[in-house]
Amino acid sequence: MWETAARLLPEELDPREVWWRDRYQRLAKQGYLLRPRYSPQWVPSWKSSNRHWKDTEDGKRLEYGQVIDATRTLDGKVVTLKRIKRSDHPYEADIALYFSSQALASQPANHCVPVYAVFTLDGDDNTMIMVMPLLRPYDDPGFDTVGEAVECFRQLFEGLQFMHKHRVAHRDCMNKNIMLDPTHLYPESYHPVATHLNKDCAGHAKHVTRTQQPPKYYFIDFGISRRYDPSDSSPKEIPIWGGDKEVPEFQNSNEPRDPFATDVFYIGNAIKMDFILEKRGLEFMKPLVISMIQADPDKRPKMDEVVTRFDEIRLRLSQRKLRSRVVDVNEDLFDLVVRTTSHWKRRIGFVARGIPAIPSPPS
Known part of the structure; x- marks a missing residue:
């Protein structure tokens, strides 16, 4: 698909984009307006300006064909539309809507992505559109302090514990399925595809730190998730590969396994890969992560134990440690000096305030 897109002119839509363009009017009637690139009347902006197509808002292709951004005409809010096929993922919409139900949506421990609406198009009951908030990867922008990383871990553990208490195994809660709400981090928002740029791609998107505007973290993508009856205390599932290919119990085995134990591995391995191996100071x-990713799933802690042990770790961390800077392992001397200097200026201000x-x- 990307090879096809690479051969197209900038003003030509690839097949993934054509699918959305062909439904532009029907989505508009549902109350969701796609960006100008996907309007049937679109005329590339660079045709009548001096800007190169790479520097324009409408020169940006979709990153994932099944996901697109749109403006909700009711209130002007930018949202995400996800196209799913019930035949491929029969439980995704039901599980997402379950956690978005009135009884669960308001609970602070719920870190499942909110679903605003689900509807069908073309009279096709198999293809559904899920409407969700616009989110961005959980590690973008980067973490400034240890305290910011600690709060991220707390929310992720809390969120997975919440899912497990409600007898739902995510089964793919690896790093790419963890996002954050950028609403307050990026007060002027950003371009939904070129996320490092502002909305019109005329400059970099400005953001503040997580200490200034703490985000909420969310789990997304329940395509292979499962919900179990409370009476089934020890469910087992045939291995199914998610994005993380390192799950020990899936290597050379089709034996049914405990999906909750696999979730523990996924989240532990995400922290290992994105933090322990990539950052200094964490x-x-x-010790906790090592116990979560050990090869024998029966020896891994349950999420209740993970939360308890993490709380003990968190309480032992000093204020000095929590306010210290998270340093990338590959940071060169120049970046080290510049980032440390700016970090200390912020740190002094935060302590003073x-x-x-x-x-x-906020709850």
Whole structure:
């Protein structure tokens, strides 16, 4: 598909984009307006300006064909539309709507992506459109302080514990399926495809730190998730590969396994890969993470134990440690000096204003 897109002119839509373009009017009637690129009347903006197509808002192709951004005409809010096929993922919409139900949506421990609406198009009951908030990867922008990373871990553990308490195994809760709400981090928003740029792609998107505006983290993509009856205390599932290919119990085996134990591995491995191996200053997480990713799934802690052990770790961290900077392992000397200097300026200001070292979003 990407090879096809690479051969197209900038003004030509690839097949993934054509699918959305052909439904532009029907989506508009549902109350969701796609960007100008996907209007049947679209005329490329660079044709009548001096800007190169790469520098324009409508020169940006979709990154994932089944997901597109849209403006909700009711209130002007930018949302995400996801196209799913019930025949491929029969439980995705039901599980997503379950966690978005009135009884669960307002609970702070719920970190499942909210679903605003689900509808069908073309009279095809197999193809559904899920409407969700516009989110961005959980590690973008980068973490400034240890306290910010600690709050991220807390929310992820809390969220997975919440899912497990409601007898839902995510089964693919690896790093690419963890997102954050950028609403307050990016007060002027950003382009939904070129996320490092502002909305019209005329400059970099401005953001503040997580200490200033703490985000909420969310799990997305319930395509292979399963919900179990409370009476089934020990469900087993035939291995199914998610995005993380390192799951020990799936290597050379089709034996049914505990999906909740696999979830514990996924989230532990995400922290290992994105933090412990890539950052300095987070070594205190190693013992817990090692226990979460051990080869024997029966020996891994349950999420209740993970949360309890993490709370004990968090309480032992000093204010100085929590306000210290998270350093990339590959950071060169120039970046080290520049980033440390700017970090200390912010740190002094935060301490003076009494801003907590562990930021937490409003309930």
